[in-house]
Each structure stands twice: as C-alpha cells, then as structure tokens.
Amino acid sequence: MPNRNNRPTLSDVAKLAEVGTTTVSRVINGGQHVAPEMLARIQRVMTELGYQPNQAARSLKNARSKTIGLIIPSITDPFFAHFAAVVESVARQQDYVVLLLTSHDRGERELVDLEIFERHRVDGLLIAPPRTGSKALMEQLKRLSVPVVAIDRPLSSQNYSRVLCDNYLAAQHAMQHLVKHGRKKILVLGGDPNLYTIRQRVDGCVSITSSVGLDSIVEMEAADYPSAEAAIMKRMKQKGGIDAIFALYNQSTIYAYEVLQNHGIPVPQRVSLIGFDDFTLASTLRPSVTVVGQAVADMAKTATQLLLNHMSGETVSPQQIEIATNLVIRQSCGCPPST
Amino acid sequence: MPNRNNRPTLSDVAKLAEVGTTTVSRVINGGQHVAPEMLARIQRVMTELGYQPNQAARSLKNARSKTIGLIIPSITDPFFAHFAAVVESVARQQDYVVLLLTSHDRGERELVDLEIFERHRVDGLLIAPPRTGSKALMEQLKRLSVPVVAIDRPLSSQNYSRVLCDNYLAAQHAMQHLVKHGRKKILVLGGDPNLYTIRQRVDGCVSITSSVGLDSIVEMEAADYPSAEAAIMKRMKQKGGIDAIFALYNQSTIYAYEVLQNHGIPVPQRVSLIGFDDFTLASTLRPSVTVVGQAVADMAKTATQLLLNHMSGETVSPQQIEIATNLVIRQSCGCPPST
DNA sequence: CTGTTAGCGCATTCAT
DNA sequence: ATGAATGCGCTAACAG
Numbered sequence: 001m002p003n004r005n006n007r008p009t010l011s012d013v014a015k016l017a018e019v020g021t022t023t024v025s026r027v028i029n030g031g032q033h034v035a036p037e038m039l040a041r042i043q044r045v046m047t048e049l050g051y052q053p054n055q056a057a058r059s060l061k062n063a064r065s066k067t068i069g070l071i072i073p074s075i076t077d078p079f080f081a082h083f084a085a086v087v088e089s090v091a092r093q094q095d096y097v098v099l100l101l102t103s104h105d106r107g108e109r110e111l112v113d114l115e116i117f118e119r120h121r122v123d124g125l126l127i128a129p130p131r132t133g134s135k136a137l138m139e140q141l142k143r144l145s146v147p148v149v150a151i152d153r154p155l156s157s158q159n160y161s162r163v164l165c166d167n168y169l170a171a172q173h174a175m176q177h178l179v180k181h182g183r184k185k186i187l188v189l190g191g192d193p194n195l196y197t198i199r200q201r202v203d204g205c206v207s208i209t210s211s212v213g214l215d216s217i218v219e220m221e222a223a224d225y226p227s228a229e230a231a232i233m234k235r236m237k238q239k240g241g242i243d244a245i246f247a248l249y250n251q252s253t254i255y256a257y258e259v260l261q262n263h264g265i266p267v268p269q270r271v272s273l274i275g276f277d278d279f280t281l282a283s284t285l286r287p288s289v290t291v292v293g294q295a296v297a298d299m300a301k302t303a304t305q306l307l308l309n310h311m312s313g314e315t316v317s318p319q320q321i322e323i324a325t326n327l328v329i330r331q332s333c334g335c336p337p338s339t
Numbered sequence: 340m341p342n343r344n345n346r347p348t349l350s351d352v353a354k355l356a357e358v359g360t361t362t363v364s365r366v367i368n369g370g371q372h373v374a375p376e377m378l379a380r381i382q383r384v385m386t387e388l389g390y391q392p393n394q395a396a397r398s399l400k401n402a403r404s405k406t407i408g409l410i411i412p413s414i415t416d417p418f419f420a421h422f423a424a425v426v427e428s429v430a431r432q433q434d435y436v437v438l439l440l441t442s443h444d445r446g447e448r449e450l451v452d453l454e455i456f457e458r459h460r461v462d463g464l465l466i467a468p469p470r471t472g473s474k475a476l477m478e479q480l481k482r483l484s485v486p487v488v489a490i491d492r493p494l495s496s497q498n499y500s501r502v503l504c505d506n507y508l509a510a511q512h513a514m515q516h517l518v519k520h521g522r523k524k525i526l527v528l529g530g531d532p533n534l535y536t537i538r539q540r541v542d543g544c545v546s547i548t549s550s551v552g553l554d555s556i557v558e559m560e561a562a563d564y565p566s567a568e569a570a571i572m573k574r575m576k577q578k579g580g581i582d583a584i585f586a587l588y589n590q591s592t593i594y595a596y597e598v599l600q601n602h603g604i605p606v607p608q609r610v611s612l613i614g615f616d617d618f619t620l621a622s623t624l625r626p627s628v629t630v631v632g633q634a635v636a637d638m639a640k641t642a643t644q645l646l647l648n649h650m651s652g653e654t655v656s657p658q659q660i661e662i663a664t665n666l667v668i669r670q671s672c673g674c675p676p677s678t
Numbered sequence: 679c680t681g682t683t684a685g686c687g688c689a690t691t692c693a694t
Numbered sequence: 695a696t697g698a699a700t701g702c703g704c705t706a707a708c709a710g
C-alpha cells in the first residue's frame with residue numbers, strides 16, 4: 001500500500017509484516033532487541049517491498065543528515081580533485097555522503113555555498129577558504145554550528161582544526177636545492193597573493209634568499225600564460241637576467257615551462273625550474289619537471305577522519321596538522337637523470 | 340526561542356513576527372500573496388534570527404530533496420572532473436545541489452551508490468554506467484523511480500535519455516586522418532572492452548581499416564604502463580611492425596606517448612600518434628599530441644539541463660543526444676606545425 | 679491577504 | 695521483546 005510516491009514506507013513494512021513500527025525501526029537501526037524470527041521476517045518484507053528508509057525523515061527526527069559539505073575552489077584542479085576523491089571514499093565508509101560545492105576562490109560565492117549547506121543541514125564541513133577569515137565568513141561558520149576542518153589553507157580562528165602542508169618549509173627546501181645547484185638569480189613566480197599558501201611559500205623563499213645573500217626576485221602575476229610570459233621575459237631581459245624559476249603553484253609551473261620552451265630557453269642548462277605541486281605529466285615532459293610533492297591523499301584522509309571525530313560528539317580539541325611535503329627530484333632543476 | 344539544535348525554526352520566526360506559520364512559509368517560497376509590510380517584517384525577523392529553512396523538513400513535505408545524484412567512474416579523471424564541474428554549476432542555478440558518488444566502473448559499487456541515492460531521495464540521476472545494463476542495474480534504476488540521464492555511455496533501456504559523443508564517427512575520422520598520412524599499419528590501442536565507448540571506437544576503427552583494405556591491429560590490454568608497453572613493443576617487433584597508434588582513451592594515449600618516448604621511437608616520423616580525449620599538456624609535449632577532442636562542457640550542460648527538464652514534471656520523451664567531437668590537429672600525427 | 683490544522687516518514691519515550 | 699502514541703519542521707488545504 002505505497003504512498004503517493006509509490007515508495008513503501010516504514011509503516012507499509014510494519015503492516016505487511018504484521019508488527020509495530022517500532023520493531024521495524026529497530027531492524028533498520030541494527031536489529032537490537034528483536035527476536036531472530038521477527039528480524040528475519042521483517043527483513044524479508046523489506047527486500048520484498050524494496051524498502052529503503054527515507055533519509056529526509058530520519059534527518060528530521062535525528063537532526064543528522066548524514067552528509068558532509070565540501071567546499072573547494074574547483075574540482076578540475078587535480079589537487080582538489082584528488083582530495084575530493086579521498087574524502088568521498090572515507091566518508092562513505094562511515095555512511096556519509098558528500099555534498100560538493102565550489103567557491104572559485106571567491107568569498108561571496110563561498111558565503112552562498114555555506115548558506116546552501118546550512119539549509120541542507122550538513123553534519124560537518126571541509127573547507128579550503130580563499131581568505132583566512134572575513135568577518136562575514138566567521139559569522140556564517142558560527143551559524144552553521146557544525147564541526148569544521150579547514151583544508152590546505154587555515155581559518156583565522158583557532159577554534160577550527162586545520163590540515164595543511166608545510167608550505168614554508170617546502171619552499172625553503174626547493175630554494176635551497178636551487179642554491180645548491182649554484183643558482184643565484186632565482187625568480188619566484190607567484191600566484192594569488194591573497195592565498196595563505198602562496199604567502200607562506202613566498203615567505204619561505206625570501207627567508208632563504210636573504211639568509212644566503214641573494215636578491216629576492218618575486219613576480220606575483222602569473223594567473224594566465226600571457227602574464228606569466230610577460231613576467232618571466234621581463235626578468236630574463238634585465239641585466240643579469242635569471243637562472244632559475246620556482247613556480248609557486250600548479251598552473252604557474254606549467255606556464256613557466258611553456259614560456260621557457262616557446263622561447264627556446266634551455267632547461268635546466270640556462271634556467272632551472274622547480275614547481276610547487278606535482279602533476280600528471282611532470283615526469284613525461286622533456287626535461288621532466290622537479291616539483292614539491294604534496295601528500296594529497298594523506299592530507300585528505302587525515303582531514304576527513306579528523307572531521308568525523310569532531311562530529312562523533314566526543315569533544316576533540318581543535319588541531320593543527322601539517323603534512324610533510326617531499327621534493328621530487330627530476331631533471332628540470334639540473335640534477336642528472338636517475339638510472 | 341530556538342530548539343535543541345539552537346537553530347531557529349519557521350514557527351520561531353512566526354512567533355517573533357507575530358504572524359501565522361503559513362505566511363512565513365509563503366515568504367520562504369517567494370512571498371506571493373503577502374502584504375509588503377508583512378513581507379518586510381518577516382524577512383527582517385528571519386535575518387535577525389539567522390533563519391534558514393530546514394531542507395529535511397521540506398523534503399519530507401514536498402517529496403523533493405533538491406538534490407541530484409551524479410555517478411561517475413572517478414573524479415580524478417580530468418574528463419569526468421570537468422563534467423562534474425559543469426553539472427554543479429548548472430544545477431546550483433536551479434537551486435539543486437549535487438550528491439557525488441564514484442563507481443570506479445565496478446557494477447557492484449554502482450548498485451551500492453544507487454541504494455545510497457535511494458535513501459537520500461535524489462530528485463534525478465546522472466550516471467555514466469560501466470555496463471549498458473545488467474538486470475540488477477535496471478531494476479535498481481526502476482526502483483529509484485526518478486528521471487535518469489545516462490552520460491558518456493548509454494543504458495540499454497530506451498526509456499532513459501542519454502548524452503553521448505559520436506564515438507564511432509570520431510574514431511573513423513581519426514583513422515582516416517592517419518590513413519591520409521599514408522599510414523598502413525595502425526595499432527588501435529584499446530581499453531576496457533566492456534565499456535560502450537571503447538567498443539564503439541574499436542568498431543569505428545575496424546570499419547575504416549576494412550573498407551580501406553588494411554589489417555586491423557587491435558590491442559585491448561593497456562590498463563597500465565607495463566601492459567601498454569608490452570602491447571606496443573610486441574607489435575613494433577613483428578614483421579612489418581606498426582607505423583601509427585590510435586589510443587582509445589585518455590590514459591592509454593599517455594602510456595603510448597611514454598612508451599614511444601622511452602624507446603626512442605621518433606614521433607611522428609616512425610610512428611604517428613593520435614589519442615582519444617584531449618588532456619592538459621597535450622599541446623605542451625614535444626611533439627604535441629593530436630587528439631579527438633570531446634566537447635565535455637557541452638555534454639555536461641546538455642545532460643544536466645535535459646535532466647532538469649525531465650524532473651520539471653512535464654513529461655519529456657527520452658532523448659538520445661550525440662555531441663560532435665573534433666579532431667584537434669597537433670604534431671604527433673604527422674601534420675606540419677601550424678603558424 | 680492571513681491563520682489553523684493535519685500530516686510527510688521516522689525514532690522514541692513509555693507502557694506492556 | 696514489542697507496540698501505541700507523540701513530534702521533528704515544514705507546506706497545503708481550507709476556512710475566514
């Protein structure tokens with residue numbers, strides 16, 4: 001006797017199995033305190049009817065939607081795509097489903113995303129915030145009133161856990177590596193300077209150049225090929241020029257590579273190249289590209305599990321976790337081919 | 340006077356605004372038939388309280404969850420990542436949110452995914468099925484009883500709309516292009532032969548080779564680098580060898596490229612290469628890689644809008660839409676550099 | 679234009 | 695071990 005949706009309800013099951021709704025409910029929730037034969041009978045009826053509990057009803061009753069919200073800049077960015085994949089797989093093991101929204105690193109959009117999640121009553125939130133925390137963002141997060149874990153970039157409030165990578169250290173290592181190769185005029189090719197990650201990386205770079213007594217050459221404009229080209233070639237043509245580039249994120253690495261290639265500048269002979277963040281064909285290009293590798297899967301798994309812990313009720317204090325990066329040596333930095 | 344979740348409810352708003360719940364409900368749903376001052380007053384109270392409607396309650400009442408389910412093999416596959424990005428952006432414009440689940444092209448997992456969606460009562464489904472339709476899958480889809488649009492690969496039932504690309508034609512074009520370059524021994528490097536897309540592409544290839552009177556050389560084992568290498572080198576070493584490779588999907592293209600590069604086989608002089616599906620660095624590699632480009636964004640937008648149409652209630656008959664591909668000429672096929 | 683009321687499907691006291 | 699009844703937050707009749 002299904003309802004208007006022709007979908008069977010719990011009470012349909014109860015009726016057909018000739019039991020009370022309570023018992024059916026118990027079966028749905030693990031079947032404790034239910035006689036074995038009863039349990040079997042109800043389960044039979046459930047499969048017979050093709051019954052599946054209505055999550056909306058359960059959410060209303062339990063105040064738990066069994067969803068977690070994920071806000072990332074973009075799902076086409078390989079780093080975040082990988083991240084999202086891991087989140088999905090960890091979440092589903094705990095019977096959670098992921099609501100995915102993108103922010104394109106725009107604060108207003110992020111606020112809208114949070115509003116949507118508020119309506120959908122997500123039980124927890126993973127967010128890679130473009131800014132560490134405007135007032136509006138912080139208020140919105142407080143209103144959401146669910147556990148939050150910041151990923152890749154922190155939130156300004158210490159109340160929220162964060163899972164990041166060691167941007168500062170990683171940048172230092174990369175710069176030191178270039179210095180070891182004897183490079184003296186290293187162009188640090190930036191990205192959006194408002195992003196925490198970028199700022200940390202720049203700071204790491206500067207700490208090295210200044211401690212070693214080199215000039216700090218930083219260009220932040222590299223949002224697309226033309227601007228990257230302009231920035232690089234401007235520096236190339238200056239007196240002294242440059243002999244290395246450290247590109248601070250995925251895309252700028254690729255632009256830098258293309259610029260050098262298109263201008264016939266030999267890598268690494270004339271200019272060394274290191275990029276932040278590994279990418280699919282980094283080892284296939286000739287020369288292959290040395291990069292700072294982030295342990296994405298590790299970060300994502302850690303963040304999701306941490307969030308689930310926060311959600312479990314036992315009050316876990318906010319944590320700040322930094323996942324180590326590793327320099328993936330290939331040939332664009334000047335190292336000899338391995339094997 | 341918030342409830343146990345400390346979240347205000349509709350009736351909290353009603354009380355504070357000293358109106359009935361119906362009026363508040365009307366405001367939430369567009370504010371028709373509400374006096375202007377009343378509307379303003381209620382809206383003020385809503386923002387004051389930070390009220391957001393509880394979607395679970397609305398779902399229960401309206402039998403619409405405002406979610407659409409998306410099942411793809413993997414979110415790290417650039418093709419599907421791009422697809423998902425477009426789905427999200429189109430869906431959110433209509434106030435829908437996307438529930439993302441991956442199948443890894445495994446039928447059992449797909450069934451579980453559908454069960455999860457059934458509980459969450461998605462209002463519509465986009466699915467890239469690994470197989471065109473086992474009995475179990477078809478039953479599960481019928482039970483879901485919401486509009487379904489198959490993407491990238493069809494479902495066997497004519498009852499479901501599908502948005503595909505013209506795999507057969509595209510493969511023919513690619514092969515004809517290689518033939519025009521005078522290639523006579525073209526290796527078709529396959530993928531999972533159970534996938535509809537792969538089968539169509541193989542068929543397209545064979546139709547050309549046989550109509551032109553060439554041998555059909557097909558290798559389906561290219562799931563990873565070693566097997567791709569084995570397949571390619573086996574053919575290379577045979578009497579006559581091969582003078583071109585048409586790789587039938589994203590990954591196999593990359594493997595093929597790497598194999599040729601690692602074995603020092605000059606491309607396109609000795610062996611031409613064309614791949615199915617464009618990828619980020621295809622134009623950056625040297626030689627750049629000629630590919631069959633799929634209009635991903637177009638496919639995704641079309642599919643999502645079609646789904647939303649189906650969901651809108653007006654019964655739209657199932658449609659079969661094929662989005663045209665285009666051969667992106669670069670240098671690995673043997674064409675001269677442009678400009 | 680506005681308010682009262684009765685469920686949507688489920689979990690949960692509190693009985694038995 | 696089981697069942698009857700209540701309410702989660704919201705919308706849709708119906709009045710008025």
